[in-house]
Amino acid sequence: MSSWVPVPDGSDFPLENLPYGSFSRAGEAPRLGVAIGEQILDLGAVARAGLLDGTVDEPVTTLGAPVLNPLLAQDHAAWARLRARLGELLTAGAGAGSTAGHLVPQAEARMHLPFVPGDYVDFYSSIEHASTVGRIFRPDGDPLLPNWRWMPIAYHGRAGTVVVSGTPIRRPMGQRRPPPDETPPFGPTQRLDIELELGFVVGRATTLGEPIPVERAADHLFGVTLVNDWSARDIQNWEYQPLGPFLGKSFATSVGPWVVPMEALAPHRVAAREQDPPPLPHLRLSGEWALDVELRVDLAVDGGAPEEISAVNARGLYWSAPQQLAHLTSNGATIRPGDLLASGTISGPDPGQGGSLLERTWNGRDPLPLASGARRTFLEDGDTVTLRGWAGGEGTGRPRIGLGSCAGTITPAG
Numbered sequence: 442m443s444s445w446v447p448v449p450d451g452s453d454f455p456l457e458n459l460p461y462g463s464f465s466r467a468g469e470a471p472r473l474g475v476a477i478g479e480q481i482l483d484l485g486a487v488a489r490a491g492l493l494d495g496t497v498d499e500p501v502t503t504l505g506a507p508v509l510n511p512l513l514a515q516d517h518a519a520w521a522r523l524r525a526r527l528g529e530l531l532t533a534g535a536g537a538g539s540t541a542g543h544l545v546p547q548a549e550a551r552m553h554l555p556f557v558p559g560d561y562v563d564f565y566s567s568i569e570h571a572s573t574v575g576r577i578f579r580p581d582g583d584p585l586l587p588n589w590r591w592m593p594i595a596y597h598g599r600a601g602t603v604v605v606s607g608t609p610i611r612r613p614m615g616q617r618r619p620p621p622d623e624t625p626p627f628g629p630t631q632r633l634d635i636e637l638e639l640g641f642v643v644g645r646a647t648t649l650g651e652p653i654p655v656e657r658a659a660d661h662l663f664g665v666t667l668v669n670d671w672s673a674r675d676i677q678n679w680e681y682q683p684l685g686p687f688l689g690k691s692f693a694t695s696v697g698p699w700v701v702p703m704e705a706l707a708p709h710r711v712a713a714r715e716q717d718p719p720p721l722p723h724l725r726l727s728g729e730w731a732l733d734v735e736l737r738v739d740l741a742v743d744g745g746a747p748e749e750i751s752a753v754n755a756r757g758l759y760w761s762a763p764q765q766l767a768h769l770t771s772n773g774a775t776i777r778p779g780d781l782l783a784s785g786t787i788s789g790p791d792p793g794q795g796g797s798l799l800e801r802t803w804n805g806r807d808p809l810p811l812a813s814g815a816r817r818t819f820l821e822d823g824d825t826v827t828l829r830g831w832a833g834g835e836g837t838g839r840p841r842i843g844l845g846s847c848a849g850t851i852t853p854a855g
């Protein structure tokens with residue numbers, strides 16, 4: 442398949458991807474668009490031209506919105522009809538005459554938060570991440586706590602501080618663990634870290650008291666975006682017992698500007714790793730639900746060039762997104778359109794596959810040497826972290842389904 446819109450080799454955004462975002466040009470209000478090559482198709486404009494009739498309910502209102510939430514409120518059949526129609530309009534030989542006027546160059550666009558997060562839940566679904574963190578903090582115990590293999594462990598995060606890629610991240614203040622019998626210091630975190638994650642954007646509200654069965658969970662999964670769950674390890678370490686992470690996590694969470702439809706990633710679903718013991722019936726899932734998505738972390742320091750510091754594939758995650766959603770609602774809790782379910786830090790078995798600096802430096806014990814000659818344990822002011830992700834592409838014989846990038850630069854504590 443090819444599009445009449447030029448798609449350069451290696452682009453994240455061929456016709457097979459069509460991720461959704463919210464964009465504006467200078468002086469314009471944010472509005473929804475779909476990425477194709479180096480362009481964005483203005484969805485509201487295409488809807489007003491009558492070209493999306495019969496796809497979603499109220500196409501002009503739904504797609505003329507500044508965020509995805511009205512679309513997320515509809516069902517997966519509507520999402521599929523819209524995606525199919527957009528594919529038709531952008532396929533070579535069709536539609537150029539009617540839609541070419543509604544393309545905006547990405548180079549001219551500023552990207553905004555693509556959805557208003559309803560609730561934000563951060564899971565802990567990588568067994569390598571959970572095990573390594575266990576070894577760092579509990580060297581004499583079992584790396585995994587007894588509950589870990591029975592449920593996707595999670596905490597409720599702060600939806601209101603989810604920000605879009607490019608938003609500066611101010612170094613948070615907080616309390617740190619004091620020496621015995623001393624007063625805890627309050628000041629800028631000294632252990633500012635990243636967490637490389639995938640975020641699943643959820644749609645279609647449920648009714649209080651009615652769980653989503655695991656085999657229906659996929660109907661509520663709209664798409665995937667990159668997530669950097671910035672973490673202040675020293676604040677987290679002092680506050681997290683007994684009720685879990687709080688201010689060490691809530692100061693900011695970055696998401697990518699593009700939400701890639703689950704349907705675009707369908708060809709990249711692979712068999713998940715074996716779960717031992719088998720999950721309880723309400724979490725038992727057939728079908729292939731691991732995502733063969735390559736992930737990278739780039740770090741740029743002192744205004745220098747970005748340098749790759751971590752490389753891992755998401756297919757190794759122990760718990761899948763449908764299992765996370767089934768678990769989240771298994772007590773009858775509802776979901777709302779725009780809820781964000783993050784995977785938790787994604788790490789692999791090798792040291793270079795750690796999705797956090799905590800793991801890459803063994804909690805600061807082993808500084809990372811960088812090509813520039815600099816070394817890092819945790820982040821310093823002025824550092825820029827960029828997450829990237831993609832499925833398929835060069836060498837796979839399949840179109841590249843890119844997630845784009847998710848970046849943030851650390852600014853000094855205020």
Ligand code: MN
Pocket residue numbers: 563564636638670785786
């Ligand atoms: Mn996290």
